[in-house]
Amino acid sequence: MSTFFAISPRVEALKKTLSDFVEFECIPAEAVHHKQLGREGSAERWKSLPSVTEHLKTRAKSLGLWNLFLPSYYPESPGLTNLEYGVLCEIMGRSPIAAEACNCSAPDTGNMEVFAKYGTPAQKQKWLVPLMEGKIRSAFAMTEPAVASSDATNIETRIVRDGNEYVVTGRKWWISGAGDPRCAVYLVMGKNDPDNSNQHKQQSVIIIPADAKGIKIVRPMTVFGYDDAPHGHMEMIFDNVRVPAENMVLGDGRGFEIVQGRLGPGRIHHCMRAIGIAERALEYHLLRITDPKRTAFGKTLSQHGKQSFDIAASRMEIDQARMLVLRAAATMDAKGPKAAMNEIAMAKVIVPAMTLAVIDRAIQSHGAGGVGQDFPLAYMYASVRTLRIADGPDEVHTVQIAKHELKRATALRAHEQKQLGNQKQMLAKL
Structure with missing residues (x-):
């Protein structure tokens, strides 16, 4: 992952620490996590808590990766901007258990922000403190x-x-x-x-x-x-x-005020985690089609033209989407969530759709294995598909984007009339 947006040396160091933690501790622990939970649909799954997750939380705390999301208006905030946290969010998105391991998972992050921003001292003491400590x-x-x-x-x-x-x-x-x-x-x-x-x-x-x-x-x-x-x-x-x-x-x-304050940053977090999912899906895609043991009609899958086009499309779409989300985060940092509403809405529509397309290509390259339990691709797809509905469906955000654009029509019409007036004056002089 790379970005043209400048981030501090401190955040670069956090990126390295977090990336190592996710790649070499969280991702290897996923199989253990699922095994400890037990069979899908079992009643015991609602009672037993995977001990590996608690181990990862202890590790995250020791590495300084705890509560990274916490907004700057709370005294114990790590002081990260939306842009900086967004960059880290993508890394956490690569594993379904990484965000919880760092106490940065929804809905707790949004709820902690509500308590931190709007709660009374008593409410903070009773609920925010144990949430921040990961006790509840x-x-x-x-x-x-x-x-x-x-x-x-x-x-x-x-x-x-x-x-x-x-x-x-x-x-x-x-x-x-x-x-x-x-x-x-x-x-x-x-x-x-x-x-x-x-x-x-x-x-x-x-x-x-x-x-x-x-x-x-x-x-x-x-x-x-x-x-x-x-x-x-x-x-x-x-x-x-x-x-x-x-x-x-x-x-x-004050409910709408609270909800809007909660959802703006949260939508960016969802989008950046989704980009992390897309990157991991693309990696599965690459590994599958370059596997020398898997050939079709005498060639590896990567030697067939369609796969090359799919890989290129995924790379371009991921990078485009990331830049849009980071721009939304940077706008929020500079001007506040309200000024970034249009960018946030565009990211919320574009990123899940992009991620689903990338995952779908990876699934297709795996054949029947792509929709089964031997690879995480099917679960990735199911999880990301909900993002087209969660925190406001695509249609709501698309209407908002259209309204924002339509507001420009009056000014554009005046601009066009000025152009036409100047054109007439120029023609009259010929």
Whole structure:
């Protein structure tokens, strides 16, 4: 991986340390991790925690690779910019267990950012500190099965004030991390002021301990058959769950503000991890087609023209996508998330689609093996396919990009009229 964006010698050193950790400790540990989890679909997968992951966490801490994401507004932040962390995120993306090993995995990173940026001192002490230490995990409950959650104003879960408490009632699904036995807290988005004339001030985010009465885990949702245990993606019910009033985050009606503050950087992190996945898929592709033991019609696969074109296409697409994401990160650093909205939206649409194309070419080069369990390609594909939906589907971001472009039309028309006026003056002088 290379970048034209300047990064400090400190981050270059972190890159080397992190790369060695991922390549020679995390990736070799993946098979152990899956073996310790047990058979896909087994109930035990939701109870047993792979000990190899805890070993990797200890190693990451000792190497100074812990909580690298933590924003600069928190005192214990490592002080990395979005651009610098994005570069490191790509390296972590190369292994499905590396981000957790460094305490940099979703949804915990986004939730820690919420607590760090918007939490009260008491909320930080109770939830942020143990999350930063890796002692607990968390979930963010937003999406609902009964409504089109891509428009968050549709959310129906109710948060009702009752004296010194709030009562939460609703059904959520695809709540990543809620299946983990270490999940101790949910950040839940719901409506507590449904009659507010401003649709974007009807929602709030509230803290609910995972052991609160009235919470029911309905079932784990699978992604193309993968259960992602023990993390999981759960459907769950909040049935008149009562929490103290001090569990409200930031204040009534501030839900959209919180969510937007949470998702902007998170989308960049997802994209950079996806680029790491694409790079690893391309490496599998290269190894497969250059294997001298695998020949077709008297030639290695790489000697057939189609494979060369596929390899070249993957290389070009990865490098194009990386530059777009890094530009979005650099814009966020220079001007803030709001100014980078268009770049973030473009990255969020382009990167998952690019990664899927790269993985698909690698799968094709492996034949039947590409869709089986002997290679990680099928799981990569299933995981990345969700990114075209998670944190806002492609369609929402594409509409945003179009709106941004259409705003330029009035100025362009005036510009064109000036050009035509000058043209007429020039022609009149002939």
